[in-house]
Amino acid sequence: MGNYLIRRLLQTVIVIFGVTLLTFFSLHLAGDPTLLYVSERASDAEIAETRAKLGFDKPLSRQYIDFVTNAARGDFGNSLRTRTPAFDLVMERLPATIELTLFAMFVAIVFAVPIGILAAMNRGTALDGGVMLFAMFGQSMPSFWLGIMLILIVGLRLGWLPISGHVPVLQPLFEGHFMVAFENIPGAINHLILPGVTLATFSLARNARLIRSSMLEVLSQDYITTAKAKGLRTWTVVGRHAFRNALIPFITIVGLEFGFLLSGVVVIETVFSWPGVGRLVFNSINQRDIPVVQSAVIFFSLLFVLLNLLVDLVYTTLDPRIRLS
Amino acid sequence: MHEKLRNSLIPALLVCCFGLLMSACAAPSAPATQSAGETDAAASTASEETSDGATRVVVAQSVDLDTLEPYIISSRPGTNIYGHLFVTLYQDPGTGELLPYAAESYTENEEGNELTFKLHEGLTCHNGEPLTAEDVVYSFQRAANPENAFTGHVAGYVLDALGYVDARVESDLEATVILEQFNPLAIGLISDVWLLCKDTYEELGLEGASTQVVGSGPYQFVEWVKDDYLLLQKWNDFTLSSPFFDEIEWKVIPESSTRTAELIAGNVDIITNVPPDQHDAVNNSGKAAIEGVAGTRRIYVGFNQRDIYDDTEGGRAIKDPAVRVALQYAVDVPTICQTLLAFDCERASSMVNPPNDNPNLEPYPYDPEMAEKLLDEAGYPRGDDGVRFDIVFQAGQGRYLNDVAVVQAIAQYLTDVGVNVDLQIMDFNAEFVPALRQHDVGPLYFVGTGGSTWSGISDVADISEPQGSTNYTEWNNPEWFTRWSELSGTRDPERQRELLNEMLEIFYNDPPWLLLYFQPDFYGVSDRLDWTPRRDEVINLTNATLSQ
Numbered sequence: 119m120g121n122y123l124i125r126r127l128l129q130t131v132i133v134i135f136g137v138t139l140l141t142f143f144s145l146h147l148a149g150d151p152t153l154l155y156v157s158e159r160a161s162d163a164e165i166a167e168t169r170a171k172l173g174f175d176k177p178l179s180r181q182y183i184d185f186v187t188n189a190a191r192g193d194f195g196n197s198l199r200t201r202t203p204a205f206d207l208v209m210e211r212l213p214a215t216i217e218l219t220l221f222a223m224f225v226a227i228v229f230a231v232p233i234g235i236l237a238a239m240n241r242g243t244a245l246d247g248g249v250m251l252f253a254m255f256g257q258s259m260p261s262f263w264l265g266i267m268l269i270l271i272v273g274l275r276l277g278w279l280p281i282s283g284h285v286p287v288l289q290p291l292f293e294g295h296f297m298v299a300f301e302n303i304p305g306a307i308n309h310l311i312l313p314g315v316t317l318a319t320f321s322l323a324r325n326a327r328l329i330r331s332s333m334l335e336v337l338s339q340d341y342i343t344t345a346k347a348k349g350l351r352t353w354t355v356v357g358r359h360a361f362r363n364a365l366i367p368f369i370t371i372v373g374l375e376f377g378f379l380l381s382g383v384v385v386i387e388t389v390f391s392w393p394g395v396g397r398l399v400f401n402s403i404n405q406r407d408i409p410v411v412q413s414a415v416i417f418f419s420l421l422f423v424l425l426n427l428l429v430d431l432v433y434t435t436l437d438p439r440i441r442l443s
Numbered sequence: 444m445h446e447k448l449r450n451s452l453i454p455a456l457l458v459c460c461f462g463l464l465m466s467a468c469a470a471p472s473a474p475a476t477q478s479a480g481e482t483d484a485a486a487s488t489a490s491e492e493t494s495d496g497a498t499r500v501v502v503a504q505s506v507d508l509d510t511l512e513p514y515i516i517s518s519r520p521g522t523n524i525y526g527h528l529f530v531t532l533y534q535d536p537g538t539g540e541l542l543p544y545a546a547e548s549y550t551e552n553e554e555g556n557e558l559t560f561k562l563h564e565g566l567t568c569h570n571g572e573p574l575t576a577e578d579v580v581y582s583f584q585r586a587a588n589p590e591n592a593f594t595g596h597v598a599g600y601v602l603d604a605l606g607y608v609d610a611r612v613e614s615d616l617e618a619t620v621i622l623e624q625f626n627p628l629a630i631g632l633i634s635d636v637w638l639l640c641k642d643t644y645e646e647l648g649l650e651g652a653s654t655q656v657v658g659s660g661p662y663q664f665v666e667w668v669k670d671d672y673l674l675l676q677k678w679n680d681f682t683l684s685s686p687f688f689d690e691i692e693w694k695v696i697p698e699s700s701t702r703t704a705e706l707i708a709g710n711v712d713i714i715t716n717v718p719p720d721q722h723d724a725v726n727n728s729g730k731a732a733i734e735g736v737a738g739t740r741r742i743y744v745g746f747n748q749r750d751i752y753d754d755t756e757g758g759r760a761i762k763d764p765a766v767r768v769a770l771q772y773a774v775d776v777p778t779i780c781q782t783l784l785a786f787d788c789e790r791a792s793s794m795v796n797p798p799n800d801n802p803n804l805e806p807y808p809y810d811p812e813m814a815e816k817l818l819d820e821a822g823y824p825r826g827d828d829g830v831r832f833d834i835v836f837q838a839g840q841g842r843y844l845n846d847v848a849v850v851q852a853i854a855q856y857l858t859d860v861g862v863n864v865d866l867q868i869m870d871f872n873a874e875f876v877p878a879l880r881q882h883d884v885g886p887l888y889f890v891g892t893g894g895s896t897w898s899g900i901s902d903v904a905d906i907s908e909p910q911g912s913t914n915y916t917e918w919n920n921p922e923w924f925t926r927w928s929e930l931s932g933t934r935d936p937e938r939q940r941e942l943l944n945e946m947l948e949i950f951y952n953d954p955p956w957l958l959l960y961f962q963p964d965f966y967g968v969s970d971r972l973d974w975t976p977r978r979d980e981v982i983n984l985t986n987a988t989l990s991q
Contacts, residue, residue: 269704
C-alpha cells in the first residue's frame with residue numbers, strides 16, 4: 119500500500135508538471151496578452167512599455183521557468199488584472215463553486231440511485247422506458263440551453279425561483295459567522311436549485327443509466343438467484359447483495375464526478391451569474407490573466423488526481439478482493 | 444404486507460427528496476446577493492425603496508471590476524462606476540461640449556502647454572479630507588508614476604495621449620498641468636482623470652487602494668462582492684450636484700439572456716448590450732423597453748494600402764481612389780442596419796461623429812449600378828466569369844454587434860458588383876487584433892474604433908501619422924497630413940473647424956475606409972425609470988429619476 123501511494127504521488131507531480139506546461143504555452147499561443155492591457159489607440163512604444171510592466175518581454179522559456187520555480191515554492195504570482203495574489207483569487211471564489219458542485223453532486227447521486235434501481239427492478243415496463251427517455255434527454259441537452267430554459271420558465275414565467283445571484287453559506291462558515299451561515303441556508307438553497315439542477319442533469323441521467331445497467335448485470339448473477347431461493351426478502355437481496363456489488367462502477371464515476379462537474383461550472387456560473395471559480399477562469403482566459411488561470415488549473419488538477427486516488431482506496435473497502443499494487 | 448411496504452419505500456424516498464427541494468423553493472427568499480455577514484445589505488428591489496426608505500437603481504453590466512484601484516480601471520463598465528465615485532476637473536456630459544466640474548475654470552499659458560485649473564472651494568473627499576490643488580497634482584503624478592506600473596485607462600492611455608509632463612501647485616485652489624506641447628484635445632482627455640485625495644491614498648498605499656475606495660464624487664462606496672455586485676450610496680455632502688437616487692447597485696450578469704430575464708422580472712432597471720433577438724421580449728414585457736442609440740464607435744471596412752498586398756489583384760485595385768469610391772456605392776448600409784442590427788441608422792459620411800462631422804458631405808447612397816460604372820471606368824471591367832478582381836476580406840468574430848452577419852452581407856454586396864471576396868473570419872483576440880496592430884490585416888478588413896461626441900479632432904486623431912498605430916490602412920494622403928499638422932497646433936476654433944471640414948472632404952474623396960455606420964448601443968430600461976442613454980456608452984445616473 120505504501121509503495122502504491124508513493125508511486126501515485128510521484129505520478130501526480132508529473133501530471134501537474136504536464137498541466138502547467140500545456141496551460142502556459144496554450145495561453146501564449148492564443149496571441150500576445152499585452153494587447154489586452156492597452157488602449158486600442160496605444161502606440162507601439164506604449165505597448166512595449168506595458169509588455170515590460172507585465173513581464174511579457176522576457177523569452178517564453180524564461181517566463182515558464184520562473185513560473186514553475188515560484189509555483190514550487192507556493193508562489194503563483196500576482197493576477198495581471200488585479201495585482202493581488204492569483205492563488206488567493208481562486209480561494210476567494212472557491213466556496214461558491216464548492217457549494218454549487220456539492221449541490222449538483224447531491225442531486226446527481228441521491229436521485230440517480232433510486233431511479234436507476236427502480237428502472238432495473240422494473241425492466242421493460244413503462245417506468246423503465248420513462249427513465250431511459252429522461253436519461254436520453256438529460257444527456258442530450260446542452261447545459262447552457264437547459265439553464266436558459268429553466269431561467270425563462272421556472273424563474274421568469276412561473277416566478278418560483280431567483281433567476282441569478284448567490285447567497286453564501288460556506289464563506290460565512292469559514293469566517294466563523296455560524297449564525298449568518300445558518301440563516302442563509304434557505305436563501306442559498308433557493309438560489310442553488312436552478313444552477314444546481316442544470317449542472318447536475320447530465321450526470322443524473324448518466325448515473326441513473328449506469329446504476330440501472332449495473333444492477334441488471336448483478337441481478338442476473340447466480341448468487342442473487344441463490345439468495346432469492348433461500349427466501350430472502352426482495353429488499354434484502356437488492357439492498358445487501360445486489361446494490362453493494364453494483365456500486366463498484368458507480369463509485370468510479372462518482373470519483374470523477376467532482377472533476378466533471380467542476381468543468382461544467384464555467385458555463386453554468388456564467389449563465390446564472392454565480393460568483394465562483396468557473397467565471398473567474400473564464401474571465402481570466404479572456405483577459406489572458408495567465409497566473410490566475412495557472413493557479414486554478416493546477417489546483418483543480420491536484421484535486422482531481424487526489425480524488426482519483428481516494429476512489430482507488432475506497433475500492434478496497436467496497437470489495438476486499440481488490441488489491442492495490 | 445411488509446414487502447409491499449418496503450417496495451414502496453424507494454418511491455416514497457424519491458417523493459420525499461423532491462418534496463424537500465420543492466419546500467426549499469417556498470422558503471423565504473433571501474436577498475439575491477449579499478456578502479458574508481451582511482445578509483440584507485444588497486436586497487434588490489429595483490427602483491423602489493429599500494427597507495430603510497432609500498431609493499435604489501440597479502444596473503446590470505456584463506463584467507465586474509478587476510480591482511478598486513482607480514488607475515487600473517480600464518473597462519467601460521468600470522469607468523461607468525468610477526464616474527460616480529470621483530470628480531474630474533472638467534466633465535463630458537455627452538452633449539458635445541465639455542463643462543467645468545471640480546474646476547470652475549482654466550487658463551492657458553501663451554504656448555498652450557500649461558493649463559491652470561481653479562478649483563471650487565469646499566470640495567472634500569468622502570472621508571472629509573479637503574480636495575485641493577495639491578490633490579489634483581498628486582492624482583496626475585500618481586497615475587503617471589512608472590513605479591506604480593498602472594495600465595488602466597487614465598495611466599495607460601489618457602496621460603500618453605495628453606502628452607503629460609508634470610503638474611504643479613500654484614495655490615491652495617489652483618493647479619497647473621504641464622504638457623509637452625499644445626494639445627487641442629487636452630480638456631477632453633483631462634475630463635477622464637479622476638481626482639484622489641493625497642493624504643488618504645498615500646496612507647492606503649497601493650495594496651490598500653486595491654481593496655478600498657475613498658472617492659470624491661456624488662456617490663460613495665459601500666461594498667463590493669466580487670463577480671456579484673457593487674453598491675454605492677449618495678454622498679450628501681457633495682456640493683456640485685444632487686442626484687435623485689440614494690443608492691446605485693451595479694450588478695454583474697455576464698450572460699445577456701439572464702440580464703434580459705432579470706430586467707423583465709423587475710429585478711434590475713438598466714441592462715446593457717441587449718442583442719437584437721431579445722428586443723421583442725423586452726418591448727412586449729410591459730415592464731421595460733429597449734432604448735437604442737447610435738453610438739460613437741465607428742464601424743468601417745478598411746482598405747489596407749500597404750505594399751505587402753501589391754502582389755494581389757485586390758491589393759493593387761484598392762490603391763486606386765476611384766475603386767475605393769466605387770465600392771462605397773456597392774454596400775446598402777441602411778438595409779444592413781435595419782435587418783441585422785435592428786436599428787434605423789444613417790450611413791456615416793466621414794470618420795467623425797455627428798455633430799462634429801462636415802455637414803456638407805452626404806453619405807454615399809446605395810447605387811450598385813454607379814459602383815459598376817465607376818469600376819469599369821477605373822479599369823476593372825468584369826471578366827468572362829463576371830469577376831473584376833479577387834480580394835481577401837478579414838474580420839474578427841464576436842467583438843461588434845452581429846459582426847459575422849454584417850461582414851457576410853458586405854461580402855455579398857461586393858460580390859454582386861463583381862468583386863470576388865474571400866471572406867476570412869478570425870478569432871478576434873487571438874488572431875485579428877495582433878494582426879491589426881501590425882497593420883497586417885486585409886487588404887479589406889472590418890473593424891470598429893471608438894469615437895467621441897466632444898471633439899471632431901479626437902476622431903480624426905486616429906490618422907495622425909502615415910504609419911501611426913491606429914492608421915491601420917497606412918493611408919498616406921499628403922494633403923490630409925499637412926492639414927493635420929496645422930490642426931493639431933491651431934488654437935483658433937474657427938480655423939480648427941475649417942481645417943477639419945477640409946480634411947473630411949479629402950477623406951471623402953480619397954476614402955481609406957469603406958464608410959458604414961456608428962454602432963448602435965441597446966439598453967433595456969425599466970418603465971419605472973426616467974433615464975436617457977448616451978451615445979458614448981457612458982452610464983451616468985446622476986440625472987436619472989423615477990418615472991412620473
